[in-house]
Amino acid sequence: MYRLRTSFIGQWALLFLVLGSCCSAMAQDLGGRVVNTGGFPIVAATVRVLPGGQFSTTDEQGFFLIKGGGSTSLLTLEVSHVAYARVTIQLSDGAGSPLEIVMADAVTDLDEVVVIQSRILQKVIENSQSVIHIDKDFMDRNGTGTFSGALAALPGVNTMNVGVGIAKPMIRGMGFNRILVNNRGIKQEGQQWGADHGLEVDPFDVEEVEIIKGPVSLLFGSDGLGGVINIKENDVLPENGNAIDITSSYQTNNGAISNSLAYKGRQDNWFYNARATHQDYGDYTVPSDAFTYAGFNLPIFNNRLKNTAGEELHFSGTLGYRSQKLSSSLRVSSFNQKAGIFTGAIGLPRAYNLQHNGDFRNMDVPRQENHHHTVTSNTTLALGADRLEVDFGYQRNIREELSFPGAHGIAPELAGSNLALGLYLDTYTANVRYEINPNDHHQVLFGGQLQYMRNQNDGFEFLLPVFNSAQAGLFHYQSFAIAPKWNMNAGIRYDVGSHAIEQHLQPVYDRGTLLPTGEFEERTPAFERNFHNLSGAAGVVFKANFQNHLKLNLGNSFRFPTAIELSSNGVHHGNFRHERGNANLGMERGYQADLTYLHQSKRFFFEVAAFYGYYTNYIYLAPTGRFSPLASGGTLWEYRQDDALFNGFELTVRYEFSTGLRADLAADFVQNLNLNSRLPLPLTPPPSVTGSLEHAVLPHSKVLEDSYVFVSGRYNFEQRRTDRNERTTPDSFLLGAGLGFHLNLFETELQFRLSANNLFNTAYFNHISRYRLLNLPEQGRNIMFSVRLPLNL
Structure with a gap:
C-alpha cells in the first residue's frame, strides 16, 4: 500500500522537482517517508531502487533519500523491514514525489526483497523451493571459525569436519558434489569430493546467504541434487563515504585468535571494498585421554590432539559501478590455509609420536596447505522491462598434502620433498540469463552455463590423474499466476558433459628397502566419457493469505x-583409506518432491518441510571389507552405484513473547535406503532437535542496545542405521549459552558477543566426522568472545 503526495512533508522534508515531460529520462533524486498503518514513522526500513540497486535506510522520522535514483520510467521500489510486510511499488512517468509509503503492521508477506546481484534467480528460487535466509548477525552469533560451522545451526544442515579448522556442509543427508556452492554468482569448484577438504570461504566475508534445500538442477545444472548454498554479493554503502569494520575473536578450546579488517567506500555510482582476515589456532582439546586405532589403545596427552593447529590468511577486494540501468562488479579473492592433520591419521601411530613437544601451535607433517584464488565478474543490464545478467569466473584451487615419505613405503632421499600429494585445479565459468517480463504476473527466463576444468597433480603419492572436464547447459523457465492466490512455475533444461582422463603409471617400490624396483603399475588408464541429460521441474505456490x-x-x-x-585409485590419508574409482559409472538421476507449509505472523513463525526422493544409479563410496595392497593404505573403498530412496522432514518454530522472551525449536530427520543391499547409505546424519530461549535485556537503554542472553540445547539421536562395516554412533546432548550487546560510547558502537558451546564438556561423536573412524570425540568445552567495531568515516 502506498500514497503519492505532491506537497512538502513537514517543514524540513526533502524537496524534489517532478519532471513533467514523458520523453525526459534525466536522473533525479527519490525520497519520501515510510510509516505504518497508524501513521507513525518506521525506523530502519530499507528502500531499494530496481533496476540500479541504490538503496537508503529511513531515519528516526521515517524519511529516506536516494541520490540519483533516476527517471521514474519503469522504476520499481522494494521496501522491507523486519517487523512489517514487504512492499513493492511500480512507478511510472509523472508519478509524484516525495512519496509516503505505508507498511502493514505484520511480518507476513513472504515475497522476498529482490536483490540486484542475483534478482533473476532470486525470483525463481522463491517460487516453490524450501529456502532459509541468514544474514551477518546470524553468522556472528553462530561463528565457529569456519563458514560451514555456522550453517550447522540450521535444520536440515549438518557439518562434516576434520578437527575444528576444516568443515564442509551436508544438506538433507547429501554432501560432497551433491551440494553446490554458488559464490557471488559463480559455482565454486575445489576438492569438494573429499570429506577432509573444507569449504574455502572466509567466514568473516559473508553478509547474506540463502540455503536452498532440495533439487536445483534446473537453475544450476549438475551437482545440485541436495541443495545450494547461495552466497550473495555484499551490500554497498547507501551513500557517498567510507566505512571500516574491525572484528576480533578468541576461542578458549584451541586458543584461536581471529582478526578481520574490512573497508567499504562509495563515490556516486562507483563502489569499492576490501577485506583481510587472519586466523591462528592451536591444537584443540577433547574430553578424552585415549582413543582406539587399528586395535590399539593410544593416549591423548593433556587431552589435546597433537598437530591439529592451523593458520589462515584471506584477502578480497571488489570494484563496481551501479547506475539506473547497469550494475557491474569485479571481485578478486584469495583463501589461504595451512592446517595440521592429527598424527594418528596417517600410518600406524605409536604413543611416543603423540607426545607434544610443548608447542601447541606447531604445524608439523602430516599437514595440508590449501589455496583458493578467484576472479569474478558480475554484470546486470536493464533493457526496459527485461534484464540481462552475465557472470564470468576463474578459479585456481591448490591443495597440497605433506607427509614423511617413509610412512608411505618410499625412501626419503628418493622423494625429494615431503609433498605427498599435490592437486591443482583450474576452472573457467560463464553464465548468462535473460529475463522477460510481459507483465507483473508473468516471468520468462532463458539461461545458459559453460564450465571447463583442468586438473594436474604432483607428489610422490597418487590419488587422482590429470584430467580435463567440460560442461554446458541451456534452460528455459516460466512463472505465472494461474489465479489470484495461485502461482505456478515450470522449466526444462538440457546439459552435456565430458571427461578426458590421462593415463597414470606409478613407480613400484620394494617394501623392504623402500627403493624403486624399476617397474610401474598402471593406476589409471586413459579413457574418455561423455554424458547428456534432459531434465525438468515444476512447482506451485498457494498463498491463502499473508500469513499462510x-x-x-x-x-x-x-x-x-x-x-x-571415475578414475581415482590411491590412498586418501585424510580419510584413512584406499579409494578406487569405477570408469563405468553412469549418470545419477533423481525424482524428488518437496512440500512446505509456512505460517508467519508478528510473533509466531512455523514452517514444516517434507521431502521424498528416488534416485537411479546413486553413486557412493562403500567399504569392501578388504585391506589395501598399498603401503599404509588401510581398508579398500570403492565407488559403486545403486538405486536409492531418501525421505525426511525439517521443522522450525519460533514464538516471541511480549516480555522480550523468544523461544525457538528446530528438528530434522533424514533416512535413506540402498535398494540393492537394503541397507542405509554411509555417512547419514542422525536426527536432531535444537531448542533455545533468548531474552532481550534493557531493551530501552540508550547505552546498551540489542542486549540479550540465551541458553540453547541440542540433542542428537543415536544413529544405528548404518551401512555394512560402518560404526554406529550413540546419542548426545550439548548445552550452550551466551550473551551479547551493543555499547554506544562517543557516537561509536561496539558490538560484544560471548558464547559457550558444549558447556558440560561432553564426550560425544559426530557420526559424519572423519575422526569418527578413530573413535575420537569432538571438541570439548569452548568459550568464544568477539568484539566488532563498525566505523563510518
Missing part, C-alpha cells in the same frame, strides 16, 4: 559422475 503459504515442488535432477569417481 503452501509450496509444492516436483523436480527431476541429475548429476554427471565426476572424474574423481
Whole structure:
C-alpha cells in the first residue's frame, strides 16, 4: 500500500522537482517517508531502487533519500523491514514525489526483497523451493571459525569436519558434489569430493546467504541434487563515504585468535571494498585421554590432539559501478590455509609420536596447505522491462598434502620433498540469463552455463590423474499466476558433459628397502566419457493469505559422475583409506518432491518441510571389507552405484513473547535406503532437535542496545542405521549459552558477543566426522568472545 503526495512533508522534508515531460529520462533524486498503518514513522526500513540497486535506510522520522535514483520510467521500489510486510511499488512517468509509503503492521508477506546481484534467480528460487535466509548477525552469533560451522545451526544442515579448522556442509543427508556452492554468482569448484577438504570461504566475508534445500538442477545444472548454498554479493554503502569494520575473536578450546579488517567506500555510482582476515589456532582439546586405532589403545596427552593447529590468511577486494540501468562488479579473492592433520591419521601411530613437544601451535607433517584464488565478474543490464545478467569466473584451487615419505613405503632421499600429494585445479565459468517480463504476473527466463576444468597433480603419492572436464547447459523457465492466490512455475533444461582422463603409471617400490624396483603399475588408464541429460521441474505456490503459504515442488535432477569417481585409485590419508574409482559409472538421476507449509505472523513463525526422493544409479563410496595392497593404505573403498530412496522432514518454530522472551525449536530427520543391499547409505546424519530461549535485556537503554542472553540445547539421536562395516554412533546432548550487546560510547558502537558451546564438556561423536573412524570425540568445552567495531568515516 502506498500514497503519492505532491506537497512538502513537514517543514524540513526533502524537496524534489517532478519532471513533467514523458520523453525526459534525466536522473533525479527519490525520497519520501515510510510509516505504518497508524501513521507513525518506521525506523530502519530499507528502500531499494530496481533496476540500479541504490538503496537508503529511513531515519528516526521515517524519511529516506536516494541520490540519483533516476527517471521514474519503469522504476520499481522494494521496501522491507523486519517487523512489517514487504512492499513493492511500480512507478511510472509523472508519478509524484516525495512519496509516503505505508507498511502493514505484520511480518507476513513472504515475497522476498529482490536483490540486484542475483534478482533473476532470486525470483525463481522463491517460487516453490524450501529456502532459509541468514544474514551477518546470524553468522556472528553462530561463528565457529569456519563458514560451514555456522550453517550447522540450521535444520536440515549438518557439518562434516576434520578437527575444528576444516568443515564442509551436508544438506538433507547429501554432501560432497551433491551440494553446490554458488559464490557471488559463480559455482565454486575445489576438492569438494573429499570429506577432509573444507569449504574455502572466509567466514568473516559473508553478509547474506540463502540455503536452498532440495533439487536445483534446473537453475544450476549438475551437482545440485541436495541443495545450494547461495552466497550473495555484499551490500554497498547507501551513500557517498567510507566505512571500516574491525572484528576480533578468541576461542578458549584451541586458543584461536581471529582478526578481520574490512573497508567499504562509495563515490556516486562507483563502489569499492576490501577485506583481510587472519586466523591462528592451536591444537584443540577433547574430553578424552585415549582413543582406539587399528586395535590399539593410544593416549591423548593433556587431552589435546597433537598437530591439529592451523593458520589462515584471506584477502578480497571488489570494484563496481551501479547506475539506473547497469550494475557491474569485479571481485578478486584469495583463501589461504595451512592446517595440521592429527598424527594418528596417517600410518600406524605409536604413543611416543603423540607426545607434544610443548608447542601447541606447531604445524608439523602430516599437514595440508590449501589455496583458493578467484576472479569474478558480475554484470546486470536493464533493457526496459527485461534484464540481462552475465557472470564470468576463474578459479585456481591448490591443495597440497605433506607427509614423511617413509610412512608411505618410499625412501626419503628418493622423494625429494615431503609433498605427498599435490592437486591443482583450474576452472573457467560463464553464465548468462535473460529475463522477460510481459507483465507483473508473468516471468520468462532463458539461461545458459559453460564450465571447463583442468586438473594436474604432483607428489610422490597418487590419488587422482590429470584430467580435463567440460560442461554446458541451456534452460528455459516460466512463472505465472494461474489465479489470484495461485502461482505456478515450470522449466526444462538440457546439459552435456565430458571427461578426458590421462593415463597414470606409478613407480613400484620394494617394501623392504623402500627403493624403486624399476617397474610401474598402471593406476589409471586413459579413457574418455561423455554424458547428456534432459531434465525438468515444476512447482506451485498457494498463498491463502499473508500469513499462510503452501509450496509444492516436483523436480527431476541429475548429476554427471565426476572424474574423481571415475578414475581415482590411491590412498586418501585424510580419510584413512584406499579409494578406487569405477570408469563405468553412469549418470545419477533423481525424482524428488518437496512440500512446505509456512505460517508467519508478528510473533509466531512455523514452517514444516517434507521431502521424498528416488534416485537411479546413486553413486557412493562403500567399504569392501578388504585391506589395501598399498603401503599404509588401510581398508579398500570403492565407488559403486545403486538405486536409492531418501525421505525426511525439517521443522522450525519460533514464538516471541511480549516480555522480550523468544523461544525457538528446530528438528530434522533424514533416512535413506540402498535398494540393492537394503541397507542405509554411509555417512547419514542422525536426527536432531535444537531448542533455545533468548531474552532481550534493557531493551530501552540508550547505552546498551540489542542486549540479550540465551541458553540453547541440542540433542542428537543415536544413529544405528548404518551401512555394512560402518560404526554406529550413540546419542548426545550439548548445552550452550551466551550473551551479547551493543555499547554506544562517543557516537561509536561496539558490538560484544560471548558464547559457550558444549558447556558440560561432553564426550560425544559426530557420526559424519572423519575422526569418527578413530573413535575420537569432538571438541570439548569452548568459550568464544568477539568484539566488532563498525566505523563510518
